Amino acid sequence: MTIAVIGAGAAGMTAALSASRRGAKVVLLEQHPRAGRKLLATGNGRCNLMNASDPAGRYFGGGADAAVGLLRRYTYERLRDHWESLGLICREERDGRVYPASGRAASVVDVLRSRVSGAGVELTTGRAVTDILREPGGFAVRFDGGEVRADRVVIATGGKAAVNDGDATGYALLGRLGVPVTELSPALAPIRVEPSDIRGLKGVRVRAALTLARGGKEIASEMGEILFSDGYVSGIAAMGLARHVTRGDGRAVGDDRPRELRVDLMPERSADEWRRWFESRVYASGESAQDVLRGLVHPGIARRLLAAVHADATSAAIDAPWGGIGRMLRDWRLRVTGVGGFRDAQATAGGAGLEAFDGETLECKAVPGLFAAGETLDIDGACGGFNLMWAWASGIAAGEAAAR
Numbered sequence: 001m002t003i004a005v006i007g008a009g010a011a012g013m014t015a016a017l018s019a020s021r022r023g024a025k026v027v028l029l030e031q032h033p034r035a036g037r038k039l040l041a042t043g044n045g046r047c048n049l050m051n052a053s054d055p056a057g058r059y060f061g062g063g064a065d066a067a068v069g070l071l072r073r074y075t076y077e078r079l080r081d082h083w084e085s086l087g088l089i090c091r092e093e094r095d096g097r098v099y100p101a102s103g104r105a106a107s108v109v110d111v112l113r114s115r116v117s118g119a120g121v122e123l124t125t126g127r128a129v130t131d132i133l134r135e136p137g138g139f140a141v142r143f144d145g146g147e148v149r150a151d152r153v154v155i156a157t158g159g160k161a162a163v164n165d166g167d168a169t170g171y172a173l174l175g176r177l178g179v180p181v182t183e184l185s186p187a188l189a190p191i192r193v194e195p196s197d198i199r200g201l202k203g204v205r206v207r208a209a210l211t212l213a214r215g216g217k218e219i220a221s222e223m224g225e226i227l228f229s230d231g232y233v234s235g236i237a238a239m240g241l242a243r244h245v246t247r248g249d250g251r252a253v254g255d256d257r258p259r260e261l262r263v264d265l266m267p268e269r270s271a272d273e274w275r276r277w278f279e280s281r282v283y284a285s286g287e288s289a290q291d292v293l294r295g296l297v298h299p300g301i302a303r304r305l306l307a308a309v310h311a312d313a314t315s316a317a318i319d320a321p322w323g324g325i326g327r328m329l330r331d332w333r334l335r336v337t338g339v340g341g342f343r344d345a346q347a348t349a350g351g352a353g354l355e356a357f358d359g360e361t362l363e364c365k366a367v368p369g370l371f372a373a374g375e376t377l378d379i380d381g382a383c384g385g386f387n388l389m390w391a392w393a394s395g396i397a398a399g400e401a402a403a404r
């Protein structure tokens with residue numbers, strides 16, 4: 001039996017390896033000259049390849065439940081053993097994030113490339129697959145300059161996040177085979193806010209709790225680092241909310257109810273306790289309003305908070321509206337205007353609808369012999385290794401099932 005796997009990324013290399021280990025002849029087709037290119041950039045070059053915590057609630061999109069279901073079978077422990085069997089030792093860090101012990105994404109790519117080649121997978125790089133045609137008993141897979149015949153096909157072409165202009169994705173291939181593809185939008189992307197709300201904060205990093213609200217209703221929250229740039233808020237906490245900016249509370253892209261990012265900078269005290277704390281200090285000091293905030297927040301943020309309550313940073317502390325400032329420390333509101341583009345995103349929300357696939361084997365119900373894995377499906381995970389974990393688990397499931 002010949003299996004064609006389209007896309008030599010995380011899911012595709014894993015699927016190819018799993019199918020080949022079960023005795024299938026595997027042809028792996030990749031448009032770029034090198035397999036696993038995107039993996040090298042993951043986790044800031046360290047590759048946060050899994051997460052040891054419970055996957056429930058960490059996946060989104062139409063296939064979220066299916067993803068959690070599959071990860072109950074391909075558990076973290078099982079995936080860690082899988083990696084160990086390939087020769088890669090994993091190490092768990094804060095919040096359940098798991099990295100290669102080497103601390104290098106390159107180790108993950110090297111291990112995958114060498115096991116794929118050692119398993120006899122026929123890797124063809126620099127060839128984008130342009131069409132998949134159904135034939136009696138199989139498929140004809142067309143790529144730039146050639147065609148292969150396969151009994152089964154695994155589509156693991158990834159999403160639109162961080163792909164170069166002109167790169168192929170698999171959505172058109174899936175669409176032509178009759179697989180429904182839901183609307184695509186950037187997930188794990190910077191959030192665009194009114195530039196004046198964060199003026200002067202470029203490069204400032206803080207830890208905060210963020211809540212995204214739409215039409216006054218709170219939709220989702222994240223805690224962690226945020227980073228300000230020109231007109232954008234990024235960092236783990238902000239990026240984790242991006243999919244909710246475009247998708248909101250289940251409404252489609254284009255929902256234009258006002259959205260805001262509520263930033264809780266100082267959870268140590270309530271707004272009222274902060275007011276009292278300020279007031280107890282300022283009556284005894286001749287400081288400016290900005291001086292009073294010096295020990296609490298970055299000076300740039302202090303200026304923004306004071307501007308938002310119409311206070312002059314250099315005015316006498318005693319005249320500043322400390323009640324309003326106390327409230328802003330806990331609930332500083334930034335007007336959200338959208339998210340960064342796919343180029344700046346780490347994942348894609350939307351994709352091939354999971355209802356078209358068997359949740360265990362990832363075989364397309366309407367096109368027997370066609371399988372899909374990874375980001376190309378309508379599943380996106382939270383920050384922290386969940387997207388790659390899905391790529392490995394779905395790659396193994398699809399590869400094993402295709403070879404069965």
Ligand SMILES: Cc1cc2nc3c(=O)[nH]c(=O)nc-3n(C[C@H](O)[C@H](O)[C@H](O)COP(=O)(O)OP(=O)(O)OC[C@H]3O[C@@H](n4cnc5c(N)ncnc54)[C@H](O)[C@@H]3O)c2cc1C
Pocket residue numbers: 006007008009010011012029030031032036037038039041042043044047048049050127128129130156157158159161162168169170345346347373374375376384385386387388389391
């Ligand atoms: C900067 C960055 C950092 C990230 N960091 C993390 C992290 O630390 N942890 C985490 O869990 N996730 C991370 N992610 C997300 C993670 O990289 C993806 O979720 C994961 O790579 C998806 O795997 P995949 O195999 O589905 O797709 P990909 O890894 O994107 O692989 C798809 C492959 O298919 C090829 N392809 C597409 N179309 C065709 C075609 N028509 N013909 C031939 N080949 C084709 C592509 O060139 C690509 O090589 C990060 C993403 C980015 C952009």
